[in-house]
Amino acid sequence: xxxxxxxxxxxxxxxxxxxxxxxxxxxxxxxxxxxxxxxxxxxxxxxxxxxxxxxxxxxxxxxxxxxxxxxxxxxxxxxxxxxxxxxxxxxxxxxxxxxxxxxxxxxxxxxxxx
Amino acid sequence: xxxxxxxxxxxxxxxxxxxxxxxxxxxxxxxxxxxxxxxxxxxxxxxxxxxxxxxxxxxxxxxxxxxxxxxxxxxxxxxxxxxxxxxxxxxxxxxxxxxxxxxxxxxxxxxxxxx
Numbered sequence: 001x002x003x004x005x006x007x008x009x010x011x012x013x014x015x016x017x018x019x020x021x022x023x024x025x026x027x028x029x030x031x032x033x034x035x036x037x038x039x040x041x042x043x044x045x046x047x048x049x050x051x052x053x054x055x056x057x058x059x060x061x062x063x064x065x066x067x068x069x070x071x072x073x074x075x076x077x078x079x080x081x082x083x084x085x086x087x088x089x090x091x092x093x094x095x096x097x098x099x100x101x102x103x104x105x106x107x108x109x110x111x112x113x114x
Numbered sequence: 115x116x117x118x119x120x121x122x123x124x125x126x127x128x129x130x131x132x133x134x135x136x137x138x139x140x141x142x143x144x145x146x147x148x149x150x151x152x153x154x155x156x157x158x159x160x161x162x163x164x165x166x167x168x169x170x171x172x173x174x175x176x177x178x179x180x181x182x183x184x185x186x187x188x189x190x191x192x193x194x195x196x197x198x199x200x201x202x203x204x205x206x207x208x209x210x211x212x213x214x215x216x217x218x219x220x221x222x223x224x225x226x227x228x229x
Binding site: 002031033035042043044045048055056058088090092094097098099100101102103104105106107108110 | 147149151156157158159160161164166205209210211213214215216217218219220221222
């Protein structure tokens with residue numbers, strides 16, 4: 001158990017809909033990361049937060065947004081969903097955003113778009 | 115450009131065989147970190163090891179060992195006396211220091227250990 005909690009584990013929805021994925025980092029970790037794992041793109045970094053502030057962005061679509069709340073949990077919002085958004089979405093956390101800090105991953109949320 | 119290449123898409127071995135998973139990386143940064151993660155069939159990503167670019171000592175942890183060679187930009191992972199529970203997808207990843215703390219993953223190697 002990594003200590004990172006992601007909910008829900010599975011999500012099935014339709015094209016055009018909006019969903020929110022939730023992540024609680026390990027106790028003591030201040031930095032949260034979101035990654036997408038898909039068959040065609042592999043594991044890709046989406047966005048990073050540190051202590052409530054956006055720290056870095058990767059290949060995140062404009063239809064996707066995220067935030068980190070004062071209690072350090074984070075939410076990833078995906079809107080106007082398309083079939084290609086079907087993927088496993090991971091949240092990870094680390095103590096700080098310092099490069100090289102090991103990131104510990106949650107179990108992921110599997111999103112299926114019908 | 116930052117890139118990690120895991121040329122072996124899938125490896126099958128019989129239990130108790132040794133197996134090496136290859137990882138080659140590219141980065142212009144002189145300071146960087148390398149990682150291995152394991153993704154078992156249940157789907158979670160499990161952190162295995164971190165190495166920084168200044169530490170070329172090989173590391174051994176039980177049946178696992180890692181061989182880091184800067185001269186060939188490789189960070190290979192060997193499992194000795196493989197077991198069925200080692201069956202998983204293994205990912206090599208890179209963080210160049212100038213790139214923040216964003217993991218750049220390879221495509222992964224599927225390891226199947228048969229009894």
